[in-house]
Amino acid sequence: MRAVLATLGYVLSPDSSRVLMIRRDTRPDDIHFGYYNGLGGKLEPDEDVASGMRREIAEEAGLECGRLDFAGTVSWPGFGRDGENWFGFLYRIPEWSGTPRTANDEGSLHWVDRADLLAGRLPMWESDRHFLPLVFADSPTVFHGVMPFRAGRAVSWSYTV
Numbered sequence: 001m002r003a004v005l006a007t008l009g010y011v012l013s014p015d016s017s018r019v020l021m022i023r024r025d026t027r028p029d030d031i032h033f034g035y036y037n038g039l040g041g042k043l044e045p046d047e048d049v050a051s052g053m054r055r056e057i058a059e060e061a062g063l064e065c066g067r068l069d070f071a072g073t074v075s076w077p078g079f080g081r082d083g084e085n086w087f088g089f090l091y092r093i094p095e096w097s098g099t100p101r102t103a104n105d106e107g108s109l110h111w112v113d114r115a116d117l118l119a120g121r122l123p124m125w126e127s128d129r130h131f132l133p134l135v136f137a138d139s140p141t142v143f144h145g146v147m148p149f150r151a152g153r154a155v156s157w158s159y160t161v
Contacts (some may be wrong), residue, residue, distance in 0.1 A: 050068055
């Protein structure tokens with residue numbers, strides 16, 4: 001399978017009660033338009049996954065990452081605008097420095113309550129509700145999931161730890 005390799009990071013507030021999320025609200029043609037999402041994006045050909053995560057957080061939020069806690073992977077076959085396959089490396093980012101931006105080219109940045117995120121009280125991909133409890137578990141275990149998409153919707157979800 002050919003896939004777009006990407007990172008998806010969740011920057012935590014110092015007390016871990018809030019998460020810095022992007023609300024994709026700048027481009028109406030964006031498949032994520034109106035949704036809250038973690039920060040991240042495509043890996044560059046010459047970088048490792050952790051470096052790519054650090055670069056994306058710097059570009060999107062203006063923050064320098066300290067410790068990165070690897071949460072797991074998700075394979076999203078058929079997810080992209082033209083049915084591309086995506087493969088994501090997910091991180092929790094509990095240590096960082098700097099002052100977060102309020103916005104970037106893709107949308108506005110917001111600190112959201114972790115409880116609201118996990119309860120699904122934010123507009124986001126319905127499918128995120130499957131893996132976010134694993135990312136934010138009280139005693140997280142690295143997981144590896146598969147979430148096939150068809151016609152813009154997840155059709156199943158499975159994972160192993």
